[in-house]
Amino acid sequence: xxxxxxxxxxxxIELSKKDPEMxxxxxxxxxxxLFHYIRRMTQLGSDDVQDLLQEVxxxxxxxxxxxxxxxxxxxxxxxxxxxxxxxxxxxxxxxPQTNSLEDYEWEKIISASIRIExxxxxxxxxxxxxxxxxxLPLKYKEVLILRFVQDLEYEEIMDVLKKPKGSVATLIxxxxxxxxxxxxxxxxxxx
Amino acid sequence: xKDLIKDTIGKxxxxxxxxxxxxxxxxxxxxxxxxxxxxxxxxxxxxxxASYLLSxxxxxxxxxxxxxxxxYLLSIFPYFWVALIAAFIxxxxxxxxxxxxxxxxxxxxxxxxxxxxxxxxxxIMFFAGLGGRFNSMMxxxxxxxxxxxxxxxxxxxxxxxxxxxxxxxxxxxxxxxxIKDLKEKNWNIQLxxxxxxxxxxxxxxxxMIKIIGTQLGSDDFRAIEIxPWVGGGMMGGSGINSGQRNGTNSGRGMMRGN
Numbered sequence: 001x002x003x004x005x006x007x008x009x010x011x012x013i014e015l016s017k018k019d020p021e022m023x024x025x026x027x028x029x030x031x032x033x034l035f036h037y038i039r040r041m042t043q044l045g046s047d048d049v050q051d052l053l054q055e056v057x058x059x060x061x062x063x064x065x066x067x068x069x070x071x072x073x074x075x076x077x078x079x080x081x082x083x084x085x086x087x088x089x090x091x092x093x094x095x096p097q098t099n100s101l102e103d104y105e106w107e108k109i110i111s112a113s114i115r116i117e118x119x120x121x122x123x124x125x126x127x128x129x130x131x132x133x134x135x136l137p138l139k140y141k142e143v144l145i146l147r148f149v150q151d152l153e154y155e156e157i158m159d160v161l162k163k164p165k166g167s168v169a170t171l172i173x174x175x176x177x178x179x180x181x182x183x184x185x186x187x188x189x190x191x
Numbered sequence: 192x193k194d195l196i197k198d199t200i201g202k203x204x205x206x207x208x209x210x211x212x213x214x215x216x217x218x219x220x221x222x223x224x225x226x227x228x229x230x231x232x233x234x235x236x237x238x239x240x241a242s243y244l245l246s247x248x249x250x251x252x253x254x255x256x257x258x259x260x261x262x263y264l265l266s267i268f269p270y271f272w273v274a275l276i277a278a279f280i281x282x283x284x285x286x287x288x289x290x291x292x293x294x295x296x297x298x299x300x301x302x303x304x305x306x307x308x309x310x311x312x313x314x315i316m317f318f319a320g321l322g323g324r325f326n327s328m329m330x331x332x333x334x335x336x337x338x339x340x341x342x343x344x345x346x347x348x349x350x351x352x353x354x355x356x357x358x359x360x361x362x363x364x365x366x367x368x369x370i371k372d373l374k375e376k377n378w379n380i381q382l383x384x385x386x387x388x389x390x391x392x393x394x395x396x397x398x399m400i401k402i403i404g405t406q407l408g409s410d411d412f413r414a415i416e417i418x419p420w421v422g423g424g425m426m427g428g429s430g431i432n433s434g435q436r437n438g439t440n441s442g443r444g445m446m447r448g449n
Contacts, residue, residue, distance in 0.1 A: 017210055020200050020203045020204055021200060023199075023200060023203070024196045024197075024199075024200050027195070027196045027199060027200075028196060031195060031196070050195050053195065054195060054198060054199050054202070057195075057199050058199065058202065058203065058208060061203060061208065061210060062208060062209075062210055062211055063210070063211065063216075064210040065210050065211055065212065065213040065215075065216055066211070066216045068291055068292075070291075070292055071292070158294060158295065162294045163294055164294050164295070164296075164297065164298075165295075166297075
């Protein structure tokens with residue numbers, strides 16, 4: 001597996017088309033970020049997230065010929081995962097939640113949204129803000145997670161969501177505004 | 192995590208899962224661009240047809256209709272074609288957005304691409320004379336098009352009760368003409384010293400003309416002004432202007448009495 005880092009994603013894609021074993025190298029590169037993305041978006045347990053992730057990887061494998069090098073492979077893989085998650089919510093009629101985020105992940109969103117230093121965060125306050133974030137519509141929660149937890153750039157989020165850069169920026173800004181409004185409504189003023 | 196990789200590859204092998212063939216993707220990809228091309232072509236046809244209509248209409252008739260210029264322009268505006276152009280522009284816009292990386296183009300860029308392609312191709316079609324053909328095809332093939340959906344030149348000049356008549360000259364006499372209108376009805380056109388004949392209007396048998404005047408009876412019409420079928424008839428004339436209605440000569444036509 002050592003030599004896989006010498007090969008680009010595009011190389012591995014070409015090799016995977018001929019030999020599924022090579023697809024394992026691609027999976028190894030991206031299973032971590034995709035696993036966490038699916039977990040953060042679906043709030044499922046580890047086994048269920050792995051099942052979804054396997055379905056996502058099989059979709060990626062089936063679509064290998066669709067991959068266009070104008071996109072980063074990671075963005076394209078996130079896009080497939082995003083679509084799969086949306087399908088999953090539709091099929092199961094499940095309501096998306098975000099309370100499976102780890103504390104450090106919550107802090108990333110909160111500090112990015114309300115501009116505070118992490119070390120000033122008060123645990124009770126974080127709990128209250130979590131509730132506000134959970135109440136945000138999925139599209140706002142998702143961009144906040146992609147931007148501040150997955151650390152994706154605006155261009156990558158554009159490619160994942162297939163939305164223009166302006167729309168992505170608007171979603172992020174509105175998500176933050178909504179969060180601040182909700183905090184004011186609930187009189188959360190502990191930072 | 193290692194198990195996930197093994198399980199997934201095992202499943203791929205066991206179920207003989209293969210990447211979808213590239214041609215399917217290419218068909219989808221180029222299909223969207225083909226659709227874009229088609230929408231642009233239809234938009235261009237609409238633009239050429241609208242341009243033809245606007246260029247073939249007489250823009251100064253409001254002077255004879257007791258109507259102001261704005262009201263007249265609104266009454267002859269080719270709403271049907273303009274609505275189609277707008278629909279095709281919107282269609283092309285969403286089609287580009289549907290392409291693999293269409294979301295990366297800004298609103299301005301997509302608008303410039305779609306509107307620009309429709310206008311450029313439409314202008315080429317118009318100058319190639321296709322606008323007139325599309326209008327004729329629509330007039331003959333689509334019910335109500337020529338009568339209700341559009342102010343066409345033919346409709347505009349088939350309203351003797353409003354003072355506008357056109358047709359082919361059947362006979363020429365000293366003080367009158369006989370014409371067959373667009374509905375194959377014969378009319379006696381009375382000429383007098385006040386009748387203005389535009390320079391390019393050829394008053395001879397077999398020529399198509401447009402006449403502004405007054406309906407006197409069921410088949411009698413008094414001509415105030417005669418124009419050629421195509422255009423206003425001002426080019427290359429003998430030089431008589433509107434003052435000539437009162438008998439002076441300066442550029443707009445020739446009084447029959449002169």
